Each structure stands twice: as C-alpha cells, then as structure tokens.
Amino acid sequence: MAGDNDVTRPTGQRIRALVINFSCYFLYPGDLDTATGGYHYDRRLIAGLRRLGLEVTTISLAATFPRPDPPTLEATARVLATLPDGATVVIDGLAFGVMDRLAAAEAKRLRLVALCHHPLALESGLDASQQRDFMHSEQSALSHTRAVVVTSEHTRQLFISRFGVSAQHITVALPGTERMPFAACDGNPLRLLTVATLTRRKAHDVLIEALATLTALPWQARFVGGSEFDPGWAAFLEQRVRELHLSERIDFVGSSDSLPSEYANADLFVLPSRFEGYGMVFAEALAAGLPVIAARAGAVPDLVPDTAGLLVAPDDTGALREALQQLLTDATLRHKLQAGARAAAAALPDWDDCARRVLQLLEQVQRLEQEQC
Structure with missing residues (x-):
C-alpha cells in the first residue's frame, strides 16, 4: 500500500x-x-x-x-x-x-x-x-x-x-444499511410487511397460521420476495393462504425493485425466520423506523433490540399470534417501538x-x- x-x-x-x-x-x-x-x-x-x-x-x-x-x-x-x-x-x-x-x-x-x-x-x-x-x-x-x-x-x-x-x-x-426516510406508520388498516424469499427457513408458514387467527382485526399483509428458490414451497404457501380464505388479506408481491417504497408504506415489519446469519431486512426495517416482530433465532436478537421489536420463540405460532395481536391493538406500544427502531437506526453500520x-x-x-x- x-x-x-x-x-x-x-x-x-x-x-x-x-x-x-x-x-x-x-x-x-x-x-x-x-x-x-x-x-x-x-x-x-x-x-x-x-x-x-x-x-x-x-x-x-x-x-x-x-x-x-x-x-x-x-x-x-x-x-x-x-x-x-x-x-x-x-x-x-x-x-x-x-x-x-x-x-x-x-x-x-x-x-x-x-x-x-x-x-x-x-x-x-x-x-x-x-x-x-x-x-x-x-x-x-x-x-x-x-x-x-x-x-x-x-x-x-x-x-x-x-x-x-x-x-x-x-x-x-x-x-451496511442504506439510510431511508422513516415510515409514517399511520395506516388504517395496519400494513404488515414481510421481505424474504419464499423458502422454509423464512417461516412464512408460521406467519400465515398466526394471521389466520386474527381476521377480526384490521390488517393487510404484503409478502415481498421471490419464489424461484423453492417453487414447491411457494406453491404450498399460496395454497394455504387460499385454504384459510386470506387471499384478500395477504398479497404475494414477488421480488421488488422498489424496496424503499415498500418499507415507507408499511406500519409493521414481520418475519419469524427459523434462522438468520444476520438478517439484513431487519436492519432495513429499523432504518425505516418500523416496529419489528421476529423470531428469537440466529443473529436476530443481536440486531433487533427489545426497544424496537417483539421477539418470540421460533416455530411458535401461538407466541407469534400474541405478538401480532399486541401490536395490532396497542397503538401506544407501536409508537414506543417505532421510536426505538428510529433510535436503533442511528447505530447501524x-x-x-x-x-x-x-x-x-x-x-x-x-x-x-x-x-x-
């Protein structure tokens, strides 16, 4: 040098x-x-x-x-x-x-x-x-x-x-994490965002089952992520959504070229992965100031502080349902975690x-x- x-x-x-x-x-x-x-x-x-x-x-x-x-x-x-x-x-x-x-x-x-x-x-x-x-x-x-x-x-x-x-x-x-404007988090109904490939490790199946028990609450979910890595699993997820009559509530978006706008238009970020080596999408959610719901798996607890999200055990549909219900019904808690996410964003590399x-x-x-x- x-x-x-x-x-x-x-x-x-x-x-x-x-x-x-x-x-x-x-x-x-x-x-x-x-x-x-x-x-x-x-x-x-x-x-x-x-x-x-x-x-x-x-x-x-x-x-x-x-x-x-x-x-x-x-x-x-x-x-x-x-x-x-x-x-x-x-x-x-x-x-x-x-x-x-x-x-x-x-x-x-x-x-x-x-x-x-x-x-x-x-x-x-x-x-x-x-x-x-x-x-x-x-x-x-x-x-x-x-x-x-x-x-x-x-x-x-x-x-x-x-x-x-x-x-x-x-x-x-x-x-690293790209800086982005903070989301307003003022949707009605609340908009849930998941960003992950449709693969088993990302645990969309657990999320779908949890959401199926919360249809009385106002929410819409967007699943952003490609299906090409495991087409059979992706087809299973889409079929399960139809069986649970959630097609009007859960939108399979596919891969997106405009992820910043997806984060900007969301109110909550939800992804109960079974394992994450780091979890870049969680960092992106924090950068957007979004409250996070995730599984306590892999590196996620090191990335998402308690002040910014609710973490549950992996593969625990009941615990995930409770966390979702908390944030869907408790505006004070949502705003508290939103502030925590914004604070955590400042420390991202x-x-x-x-x-x-x-x-x-x-x-x-x-x-x-x-x-x-």
Missing part, C-alpha cells in the same frame, strides 16, 4: 481510496443481481472494495450451488485452474461450502478466502443426512482457507463452536465500514504470505 487518495461517495462525503498493490477475484454462484440478502451483500461489498481502490474481478459459477452435480464441479475446477498462482480469491459460501475437494487441491496455490453468510447445514428443510453432508463438506472446505469472513458475531461463534474454525481465522464484516473491514483482512492475508516467503 503506497498511499491514498480522496474519492467522493454518492452522498457527497469523502472516503479514502487506497493505492493497493494486489487485486482479487470474487466468485459467486448464479446471477449477482439475484434478489436476496446474500447477493445484495456481495454486490455492495464488491462496489465498496472497488471504491477503496481494490481491483476486483467477478466470476459467476453455476447457479446449481450448493447442490452441484459432477460436471459443475469439474467446470468450477477449470475456472480455479485459470487463476494465476498466488491470487487472492474470495468465494461466496453458498458455493464454497461444497467445494471442499477443490479447495484442498488449490489451497497451496491460491489464497482462498470464504465469505459465509450462514452455515449451509442450518438451512431449513434438510434431513439429517443432508445436514451431515453439508456440515462435513463446509468444515473441510473452511480448513483450506487463509481466512473466513462472516456477517455477524453470532455466525462467527457458530463456526468456532460447531465447525472447529479458530477464532483468529474469522473476521466479522457487518452488512454503512457499506463503507463493511468494505474497509474486508479490505483490512485481505491486506493481512497478503502480509502474512509475504512474511512466510
């Missing part, structure tokens, strides 16, 4: 653009523009690293990860083989977690860095055999890295305690913080390599 220069953020603020003497490759499965929190993190991190002066070459791997077939793994091996000796290679955990044999083959030649949003084995809907396979492959793959990046302290502790990764090997780079943290880690990887030569 020879020096630095000033560049301007889109907001007009100045950040330091570093003169960096190395570059990196960033590998991810499928389409980088995919509308999930993990891909959003990847996009913003790549952009932030580039703003800081790091040359980042992006490479798309097959979209079938984390369930690649043998030809896909062979094609991925060929991609890795084209990278120059000593290259710094950041690989998204959705792919890296099942690249254990490839990582073992390339670990000495390449500087492999894993970016893990959450452990693959903790995805909902897996049977015991699938969980064991993911656990074994991810544990093995991570053992061949120079460093691991995770998105929350909770996830860091999981990889230390359950995957045997040393504490010194893992860096937390919290996601930004994307430049995230990029700087990862860049520091990559520089450390470079220095350690040079010291060992």
Whole structure:
C-alpha cells in the first residue's frame, strides 16, 4: 500500500481510496443481481472494495450451488485452474461450502478466502443426512482457507463452536444499511410487511397460521420476495393462504425493485425466520423506523433490540399470534417501538465500514504470505 487518495461517495462525503498493490477475484454462484440478502451483500461489498481502490474481478459459477452435480464441479475446477498462482480469491459460501475437494487441491496455490453468510447445514428443510453432508463438506472446505469472513458475531461463534474454525481465522464484516426516510406508520388498516424469499427457513408458514387467527382485526399483509428458490414451497404457501380464505388479506408481491417504497408504506415489519446469519431486512426495517416482530433465532436478537421489536420463540405460532395481536391493538406500544427502531437506526453500520473491514483482512492475508516467503 503506497498511499491514498480522496474519492467522493454518492452522498457527497469523502472516503479514502487506497493505492493497493494486489487485486482479487470474487466468485459467486448464479446471477449477482439475484434478489436476496446474500447477493445484495456481495454486490455492495464488491462496489465498496472497488471504491477503496481494490481491483476486483467477478466470476459467476453455476447457479446449481450448493447442490452441484459432477460436471459443475469439474467446470468450477477449470475456472480455479485459470487463476494465476498466488491470487487472492474470495468465494461466496453458498458455493464454497461444497467445494471442499477443490479447495484442498488449490489451497497451496491460491489464497482462498470464504465469505459465509450462514452455515449451509442450518438451512431449513434438510434431513439429517443432508445436514451431515453439508456440515462435513463446509468444515473441510473452511480448513483450506487463509481466512473466513462472516456477517455477524453470532455466525462467527457458530463456526468456532460447531465447525472447529479458530477464532483468529474469522473476521466479522457487518452488512451496511442504506439510510431511508422513516415510515409514517399511520395506516388504517395496519400494513404488515414481510421481505424474504419464499423458502422454509423464512417461516412464512408460521406467519400465515398466526394471521389466520386474527381476521377480526384490521390488517393487510404484503409478502415481498421471490419464489424461484423453492417453487414447491411457494406453491404450498399460496395454497394455504387460499385454504384459510386470506387471499384478500395477504398479497404475494414477488421480488421488488422498489424496496424503499415498500418499507415507507408499511406500519409493521414481520418475519419469524427459523434462522438468520444476520438478517439484513431487519436492519432495513429499523432504518425505516418500523416496529419489528421476529423470531428469537440466529443473529436476530443481536440486531433487533427489545426497544424496537417483539421477539418470540421460533416455530411458535401461538407466541407469534400474541405478538401480532399486541401490536395490532396497542397503538401506544407501536409508537414506543417505532421510536426505538428510529433510535436503533442511528447505530447501524454503512457499506463503507463493511468494505474497509474486508479490505483490512485481505491486506493481512497478503502480509502474512509475504512474511512466510
């Protein structure tokens, strides 16, 4: 690192653009523009690293990860083989977690860095055999890295305690959150917003069952999120809404290009996920000043303070119903949590913080390599 220069953020603020003497490759499965929190993190991190002066070459791997077939793994091996000796290679955990044999083959030649949003084995809907396979492959793959990046302290502790990764090997780079105007939260009926892909881990099924018991109260719900990751599960959710005669109350919106307006038009944010490695949509809800109802799962309790939301046990339909009823009927409590969300928004990190943290880690990887030569 020879020096630095000033560049301007889109907001007009100045950040330091570093003169960096190395570059990196960033590998991810499928389409980088995919509308999930993990891909959003990847996009913003790549952009932030580039703003800081790091040359980042992006490479798309097959979209079938984390369930690649043998030809896909062979094609991925060929991609890795084209990278120059000593290259710094950041690989998204959705792919890296099942690249254990490839990582073992390339670990000495390449500087492999894993970016893990959450452990693959903790995805909902897996049977015991699938969980064991993911656990074994991810544990093995991570053992061949120079460093691991995770998105929350909770996830860091999981990889230390359950995957045997040393504490010194893992860096937390919290996601940034875009600032946005606070929602008015004055709807009548109250507008409930859920932002999540229609997958089992997000627990829309629990929310639907809870809402079915509250039809006497005035509310409308919008489920924003794509169905392409598990079409069968999405079809089940839509069928269940029809069976419970909730089609006029719950709107399946699909992926949205205007999430800020979704938050701005909402009164409450509700998502009872069974697990979250961080939960970027909860941070976005806080940034919009929305009261939150969520499950006490994964990193959510670290992100959503008691002053801003109500947290219930995962998969507890009754507890979720009670929390919903509380906020739907108690305006004083809603306003109190709304104020708490606005206060919490001020402490959320930004994307430049995230990029700087990862860049520091990559520089450390470079220095350690040079010291060992």
